[in-house]
Amino acid sequence: MKKAEEIKKEFEKYYDIPLKLIFDLATAKVTIRDLLNWKEGDVVETNKMAGEYINIDIENKPLGTGEVIVLDNKFAIRITNIYSKDDLMELNVK
Known part of the structure; x- marks a missing residue:
């Protein structure tokens, strides 16, 4: 059996692989009329x-x-x- 340090070293080559994270931050319901009237600067409540x-x-x-x-206004x-x-x-995730 490999030592923990050897296993860690073996996996280091994978550390910089980019992964896509998705944060389910918000949803909103809008009408098509509202959507078509949006312009830059409009605010959508979520x-x-x-x-x-x-x-x-x-x-x-x-x-x-x-x-x-909220961290530094973000x-x-x-x-x-x-x-x-x-x-x-x-959760029945495969």
């Missing part, structure tokens, strides 16, 4: 607020959950839960 929890996916698969926060996500193997089995 169903999320700072402090709410969202789903986090990686490559279209569940990764965990996070909390919407939205950010605080990771609150990374799913375990058992969680993913319960």
Whole structure:
């Protein structure tokens, strides 16, 4: 059996592979009339607020959950839960 250090070294070549993270930050319902009237600077209200929890996916698969926060006047996500193997089995993720 390989030592932990050897395994870690073996996986280092994968560390810089880019992955697509998706933060389910907000959704909104709008009418076609409203959509066609949008212009730069318009604000669209959504169903999320700072402090709410969202789903986090990686490559279209569940990764965990996070909390919407404001950091330096920008939205950010605080990771609150990374799913375990058992969680993913319960979510029926393949």
